[in-house]
Amino acid sequence: MPQHVPPSLDADALRRTHPHPAGSAGMPASRGAEGRDAEGHAARRITFLARRDLGNPAAGGSELLVDRLAGGLTDHGHQVTLVCGGPAAYRDYRVVSAGGTTFELAHFLRARRALSRHVGGTDLLVEVCNGMPYLAPLWHSGPSLCLVNHVHTELWAMRYPGPLARLGRRLEHWALAGAHRGNLLVAVSSSTAAALRNIGVDPKRIRVVHNGVEDPGPLPPKSPEPLFLAMGRLVEYKRIDLLLRLWERVRPVTGGRLVIVGTGPERGRLEAMAGPGVTFTGHVSEGEKHRLLASSWLLLHPSLVEGWGLVVTEAAVRGTPAIGFDIPGLRDSIRDGDTGMLARGESAFAAHWCSLALSEERRAALGTAARARATRLSWEATVRDFRTVADEALARAGRHEKRGG
16 A cells, blocks of 8 residues: 655554555565565665655755656565655655754754654665765664765755765765765666766676656647747756857847746746746646657757756657757766767857757757657566566675675
8 A cells, every 4th residue: 555654653553554465566576485576686675765755845856766666566466665855745665854944954863763753674775865865874783885976076066065065975975985885875877887886896896777758649740930949947056047148149040939848946037037928837747748858849958967868868868959058967877979969169159059050961860869769668667677686686685694694
């Protein structure tokens, strides 16, 4: 039975009020010999430790990835729990909120207690490392795995003053290269794997598991008028302010509309600086998201930092090419000149924008190639690859335990 466990409900009360029949959501399917399921994977309890649930207003690509992994693992018979901070929603797997508001960091301090009180034993703890670490290896003695979307090196200085930024950067680097030195780290792209190596993580401990994408089904036609789309959290490092400045240079050439989908702390400032032809939609339904991604001429993604850029793949599978900057992460999700364009400066970004807007043939060729590449990605493959790494993490922990004994 899917469930959300508030901080006030303890583990004993949970078992009394939400018993699980064997094979139901949140409990492992039947186990075969030596504790393995019918597919040969060790049937086990997996707990994700992450800052947010997908239902959090501040959720983004990292939360979508965790949700797809947790749901997929549940479908394969694993007992999956997500421990997170802030608001959460009911899922097909168990969700435990450690409390706190959307932007509060106090849940990092409450995570250990929440895990102990509301989850109890777990066979594998997956710490989702997105900037501020939980430092789980310091207080959790069981097998652990670290899931990394991208290393936040550049972002600390954007969000915090000098001393705090330096402290946060050093803490993050130490957590990944030091606290997790005995664990495997899962990177979502080759760029993230390279960033981990650059801060001292042993390459032998890094595994790359790519994001997937869902089959979008039937596609609506492209907009007859120029329609350009930006989609994501409205936060500083997504650089929508830069996109708005470039729009003033591009609009006289291309005409049309620029639609910006998403919410976040930057929205008020961005709306105040927006010129003609710009629409802010806020949050949209999945149906409207699908329509916009499919009917837009181009996806514009001016982000400063990305681990992969899930929205790029969501646009690609709908035949919409993307323009981004030549940065780690987007170099993985966009094949420059094949599935989209990578710019090495603001003028190049504007030039790509104008040239593709004026060439339907070129846009169509990029869109066809983008769709062909994206259709080879799937969440099923992502879950399969993650299960393989999880098996390896448990096997490594078992070998360490035998040597220690």
